[in-house]
Amino acid sequence: MIKFLIPINFAPYTINAVNYCRALVNRVKGEITLLYCYTKVVGENSEARVNKINSREDALAELQKLKKHILDSLPEKDNISVNMRVIDGYPEDVIVKFSEEYRPDLIVMGTKSKGETIKELLGSVTFDVIKKVSFPVMAVPNDYKLNIDKLTNILFINDFENCEYTSLHKLVRLVGAFDTKIHNVQHCPHGKDKIDPKLMKEYTEYMHSTYRNQNMICDYICDDDLIVSTQEYIDAHNIDLMAITRRKRNIISQILQPSRTKKILFNAEIPTLFFHQ
Incomplete structure (x- = not known):
């Protein structure tokens, strides 16, 4: 069984990573863990605010919807299980620490499109995670769609x-x-x-x-x-x-x-x- 860890903040590029991983597990027996990193310190323009995640309960409710979406779309549900975790803290710290505990075979992370500002690139959570973890990390571009028959x-x-x-x-x-x-x-x-x-x-x-x-x-x-x-x-x-x-x-x-x-x-x-x- 392959263990997949997907950090999620409900922004489109992280949802795309979930969809990519969901396509992968159609072919392999696996376990998906959806991880949301919750912090009370959110700015007016933060993704958490935009997606109306104002509490740990909000995050769990949204993760539950995402879990249902994943399972409902899989033809062979016996091949996959989906777990949910909400952990307090900043993503670049929480993801690394939780990875050491969970020991995934693969961390799947969404990335924003090319052409982001220098500030956004330097502050990339995905890049921070790649630098710090000892487990394989797959970065999925925001606009990329996986054709399961095209992974050739x-x-x-x-x-x-x-x-x-x-x-x-x-x-x-x-x-x-x-x-x-x-x-x-x-x-x-x-x-x-x-x-x-x-x-x-x-x-x-x-x-x-x-x-x-x-x-x-x-x-x-x-x-x-x-x-x-x-x-x-x-x-x-x-x-x-x-x-x-x-x-x-x-x-x-x-x-x-x-x-x-x-x-x-x-x-x-x-x-x-x-x-x-």
Whole structure:
């Protein structure tokens, strides 16, 4: 059974994340936990005020409606259970703490559309959660709609040298019920002449011997601009989901170089799955 955690504030982009997850659980046996973070400190323009959540009771009532909506739309209700939690505190703190207790297989979070202001991007709860938790996080763009029959190509931005077998195993477990092809692709900013073909050979042999029933290929992206080259690959291969492993870097490197995670998160037009290493 796969455990899904969905932080929700009832804004459209978080409802879209719920709908995406609901489509996923049509194919897998799972448990969804809807988490609302309640704080009494709300401003006049806050999402809580706009959605008329003025108490914990209001939040529970809205979660109950959402739970009913999820269950009513599932053809196989025996495959899924839906839990509800309302916890006092700010989302960036509550989600991280509750995740350590709940230990989800996947946290599914909605993100706002591209083009938000710098202040909103820097204050992104989704980005804060990705940085702090040790569990996989899927960021679902506000305007993205999942066609359950279209989850056919997944891009896993890989690093053959560091053998990201743990992330690959988690990815296969999440999408194993779908007829998908996983594109294991390494970004090589310095060109093809810097590629070590032995690494790809070793990874390919492991991949095919371990996951014999999973359609997979290995490839390279050779371009110094990660965002542009990745989008070109996504367009050329009709990618429906992107996955990447996030590595912790030291303080100096974080100051001197923008985070790859942040770049991808705020430029993605398709759902992006972040693993941790």
